[in-house]
Amino acid sequence: MKLLPAFFALGLLGWGLAADEAAVSPTNFGIQDGSVPEDPREAGRGGQFMDFPTWPVSKELPNDVFVFARLRYNSESWGWGRRRGGKWTTDYPDADLNFSYRLQQLTSLQVSPKGAVVDINAEQMRHYPFIYMIEPGHISLTDDDAKTMREYMLNGGFIMVDDFWGEEEWDTFYLALKQIFPDREPIELPLEHEIFHMVFPLKVKPQIPSVGFAMAGRSQGITAERPDAQTAHYRAIFDDQKRIVMMICHNTDLGDGWEEEGTDPWYFREFSEKYAYPLGINIIFYALTH
Numbered sequence: 001m002k003l004l005p006a007f008f009a010l011g012l013l014g015w016g017l018a019a020d021e022a023a024v025s026p027t028n029f030g031i032q033d034g035s036v037p038e039d040p041r042e043a044g045r046g047g048q049f050m051d052f053p054t055w056p057v058s059k060e061l062p063n064d065v066f067v068f069a070r071l072r073y074n075s076e077s078w079g080w081g082r083r084r085g086g087k088w089t090t091d092y093p094d095a096d097l098n099f100s101y102r103l104q105q106l107t108s109l110q111v112s113p114k115g116a117v118v119d120i121n122a123e124q125m126r127h128y129p130f131i132y133m134i135e136p137g138h139i140s141l142t143d144d145d146a147k148t149m150r151e152y153m154l155n156g157g158f159i160m161v162d163d164f165w166g167e168e169e170w171d172t173f174y175l176a177l178k179q180i181f182p183d184r185e186p187i188e189l190p191l192e193h194e195i196f197h198m199v200f201p202l203k204v205k206p207q208i209p210s211v212g213f214a215m216a217g218r219s220q221g222i223t224a225e226r227p228d229a230q231t232a233h234y235r236a237i238f239d240d241q242k243r244i245v246m247m248i249c250h251n252t253d254l255g256d257g258w259e260e261e262g263t264d265p266w267y268f269r270e271f272s273e274k275y276a277y278p279l280g281i282n283i284i285f286y287a288l289t290h
Contacts, residue, residue: 053101054113061110066288068100068115069128071159073145075138087135090163092117095259096132102258102277103284107199120145125152130287133161134255137169139176146179153180153237153245158287161246163253166226170250177237186235186248195236195244198285200278207232208252208271211260215267224251243290247283254280 057065075087096115104111118124118131120141125131125148141149153159164173177186189195189205196202207223217223224230229251237246257276261268 052097052113055104057112058110065110065112066103066130066284067112067128068096068103069125069131070096070115070117071131071133072117072119073133073136074140075135087138088133090135091255091259095134095255098261099258099277099280103281106277107281107285109284109288120148122148122151125157126155129156130158130160130284132255133159134163136161136173136176137164137166138172141176141179143179146176150180154239157245159246160283160287161248161250163249163255165224165229165251167228173248181237184237186237186246189234189236195247195282195286196234196279198282198289200282202275202279202282205232205234206252206271206275206279208254208257208276210253210256211263211267214271215264218266225253244286247286 070088070092072086072088093115097113100111100113100115103109104113116128118128131152149159161173164170174186191202191205196205209217209223209225213225214223232252233248233250234252235248235250236244237248239245254276257272258280261272261276
């Protein structure tokens with residue numbers, strides 16, 4: 001398997017990340033979780049077309065755009081959920097569409113207004129240099145799944161893992177990780193690693209809670225969603241050329257920072273604007289330039 005080439009223009013258009021003032025206004029394009037249409041923008045209640053943002057892509061090179069791709073996987077005890085349910089649907093499609101909108105708005109990267117959902121299938125995955133995987137704390141892989149994911153990453157692909165919390169979910173994910181890479185171990189990334197500074201220089205490795213947990217813990221400054229998840233971990237799997245092929249965001253939830261950016265102005269300023277979007281953009285730029 002070989003990834004198809006991707007051509008893109010990289011560059012920052014500008015976003016002042018002031019702590020006391022939102023540089024862009026939060027939006028609210030949201031629909032209910034768990035509805036997984038062929039076109040995510042057509043998933044409104046009663047089948048109504050939702051007012052998600054859209055924008056034109058290049059007429060000369062309509063296929064040379066970045067597409068935010070989400071991985072559909074099996075969750076043990078949660079069911080496959082090809083159309084509804086399953087952990088892989090968390091924050092879908094709002095997070096994907098909001099992030100694509102901000103990526104198009106804030107950088108010179110050409111981005112598709114439509115995302116993609118891909119199965120663990122070599123032919124599907126090879127079209128996307130970046131794939132997002134969410135809530136893998138109950139993931140269940142076959143040996144063929146593990147082989148497909150390993151070959152995808154070692155042939156140039158990049159997987160971002162996000163939004164799973166605590167030691168039990170880590171242990172389940174780690175078993176799947178060892179299926180994928182029996183001879184590689186996840187390494188905790190120091191704040192000095194370039195992925196935290198690709199576009200936006202971060203001064204901390206942030207813990208981003210879901211909007212509900214953030215609002216509940218606001219007065220006490222609590223961001224951990226579980227007692228055994230006090231510290232956010234950003235770990236990576238490297239290939240033999242020292243390229244990150246998998247970024248593992250544990251005890252943090254970038255996806256909710258994207259999905260829920262329009263829910264509350266304080267949440268937007270403190271988590272979406274400060275951390276979820278900057279770090280997400282950094283990860284994308286690392287994936288597309290390494």
